[in-house]
Amino acid sequence: MVPESQAAVVARNETWTGQAATEPYEAGWAREAIIFVRALRSAGIAGRAHVELSPDGMNWVAEGTTFALPHDANKVTYARLTQFGNWLRIRAELPEGSSVTVVVTIHVKA
Amino acid sequence: MPSVSSDDLRRAIQHADPRLSRFDPLSRIICFDDFDRGFCGWTQLVGNYEHSLDSMLPGYAQHSQAMLSTLPSWDFGSHGSADGSYALKIAAKAYKGAQNVSIKRLTFRKRGPIRIEFYFTFKPEANELRLSETDVRSVGFLYDLQVGDGDSDAFRIMPHLRFLNALDGQHMQKWQFKRRTTPFKSLGTENKTVTHYHLSPDDWEDIPGGSQRLCYNEIPTKVNWHYGCFDFDLATMQATGFRCNDRVFDLKGYEPIKIPAMRNLWCMLNFAFFVESDTDKRSFMYLDSVCVSGDF
Numbered sequence: 001m002v003p004e005s006q007a008a009v010v011a012r013n014e015t016w017t018g019q020a021a022t023e024p025y026e027a028g029w030a031r032e033a034i035i036f037v038r039a040l041r042s043a044g045i046a047g048r049a050h051v052e053l054s055p056d057g058m059n060w061v062a063e064g065t066t067f068a069l070p071h072d073a074n075k076v077t078y079a080r081l082t083q084f085g086n087w088l089r090i091r092a093e094l095p096e097g098s099s100v101t102v103v104v105t106i107h108v109k110a
Numbered sequence: 111m112p113s114v115s116s117d118d119l120r121r122a123i124q125h126a127d128p129r130l131s132r133f134d135p136l137s138r139i140i141c142f143d144d145f146d147r148g149f150c151g152w153t154q155l156v157g158n159y160e161h162s163l164d165s166m167l168p169g170y171a172q173h174s175q176a177m178l179s180t181l182p183s184w185d186f187g188s189h190g191s192a193d194g195s196y197a198l199k200i201a202a203k204a205y206k207g208a209q210n211v212s213i214k215r216l217t218f219r220k221r222g223p224i225r226i227e228f229y230f231t232f233k234p235e236a237n238e239l240r241l242s243e244t245d246v247r248s249v250g251f252l253y254d255l256q257v258g259d260g261d262s263d264a265f266r267i268m269p270h271l272r273f274l275n276a277l278d279g280q281h282m283q284k285w286q287f288k289r290r291t292t293p294f295k296s297l298g299t300e301n302k303t304v305t306h307y308h309l310s311p312d313d314w315e316d317i318p319g320g321s322q323r324l325c326y327n328e329i330p331t332k333v334n335w336h337y338g339c340f341d342f343d344l345a346t347m348q349a350t351g352f353r354c355n356d357r358v359f360d361l362k363g364y365e366p367i368k369i370p371a372m373r374n375l376w377c378m379l380n381f382a383f384f385v386e387s388d389t390d391k392r393s394f395m396y397l398d399s400v401c402v403s404g405d406f
Contacts, residue, residue: 001147004148004149004178006149006175008174008175008177009154009156009174009175010174010175011174012156012163012171012174013163013164013166013171023174023201023203024201024392025177026177026178026179026180026182026199027177027178028178028179028180028182029178029196040163055184056182056183056184057182057235058184058235058236058237059184086180086182
C-alpha cells in the first residue's frame with residue numbers, strides 16, 4: 001500500500017484581522033507537512049503566520065517557523081515542517097487595519 | 111459430509127475474521143472502513159456555492175476536514191481506537207450550536223436493503239477538570255440518497271438520526287430523527303446550483319422509546335466505544351431497523367426527509383456522520399470503523 005497522504009482544508013473563506021489561528025489539526029501519523037495559505041482577498045499590509053505545536057491541542061507553543069501571509073488575491077505562501085508531533089496549527093498576526101481572507105490547506109504525508 | 115449453504119459459509123468466514131466478526135453485514139460488503147488503514151474515502155462535507163464562497167450557507171461554511179486521531183489526552187496520552195491506534199475524528203468548533211460533518215460518497219447498484227454498522231464515541235475538548243457530560247449536543251448519522259434515473263419515483267431521500275446528548279445544558283440522552291429540511295435557496299446566477307440546510311437545529315423529533323443512557327465514563331478524557339447499526343431499504347426508501355449496543359429501537363414512526371429529485375444525483379449513496387456542540391467548547395465524534403453492506 002502506498003503511504004497515506006492527505007490534503008486538509010482547515011480554514012476556508014475565513015477573514016482574519018488582528019490575531020487569528022486555525023483550528024487544531026491532528027497529524028501524528030504524518031512525517032511531514034506543508035501548510036499553504038492562499039489569499040482570496042486582502043486589505044492593508046500583509047501580516048505574518050507562525051507555526052505552532054501543542055502537547056494536547058489546547059496549549060500551544062511556537063515551533064519557530066514564521067512566514068508572510070499572502071497579500072494579493074490568489075497569492076500563496078507556505079511553510080515546510082517535519083518532527084511536529086501530533087498537533088499543528090498556524091497563528092496569524094495582522095497589523096491594525098489590515099485583513100486577509102484565506103484558504104488554509106495542510107498537506108500531510110506518512 | 112453435511113452440506114453447507116453459501117450463507118452459512120459466508121457467515122463462518124466472517125466470524126472467523128477478527129476484523130469482521132464484530133459486525134453483522136448483509137450478504138455483500140459495500141465498504142469496510144477501519145481507520146487504522148487511513149481515511150478510507152471519508153472527507154469534509156463542503157457546502158454548495160457558485161461564483162463565490164460567500165454564497166455558501168453558514169451551516170456548511172463552518173465545516174472542516176476530519177482527522178485521524180489516536181484520541182490523545184492531556185492527562186494520560188493516546189487512548190487509541192477499538193482495535194488499533196487510529197479513529198476518524200470529526201471536530202465541531204468551540205461555540206454553542208457548532209457542527210461538523212464527514213461524508214463518504216458512493217452510488218448504489220441495486221435498490222434493496224442496506225445496513226450501516228459503526229463503532230463510535232464522543233467527548234468534548236477536555237479543557238476543564240469537570241465531567242463535561244452535557245457539553246456535546248449530539249452525534250449522528252445521515253444517508254443522502256436519490257433514486258436511479260430510470261425509476262418512476264423521482265425523489266431524493268435523506269434519513270437522519272442523532273443521539274441528542276444535551277440541549278441548553280440539559281442532559282437529554284435520546285435518539286431523534288427529522289423529516290423536514292429548510293426551503294431550497296438558489297445560488298449564483300446560472301440556475302444550476304441550489305442549497306438547503308438539512309442539519310438545521312429545527313424539526314428534530316423523538317424516536318418513541320428512544321431514550322438511552324450510553325456509557326460516558328467518569329472523566330472527560332476516558333471513552334468507551336459504542337456499536338450502532340441502521341437498516342434502510344432502498345426499494346421502499348424506508349428505515350427498517352436501528353440498534354445501539356444492547357438496545358433495539360422501534361422505527362414505526364420514523365420518516366426520512368423526502369424532497370424532489372435533483373438533476374445530478376441519480377443513484378446517489380452518501381453516508382455522513384456529524385457532531386454538534388452545546389457549549390462554547392469543541393465537540394468530537396470518533397469513529398473506529400464503519401461497515402456498509404447490502405443485499406444484492
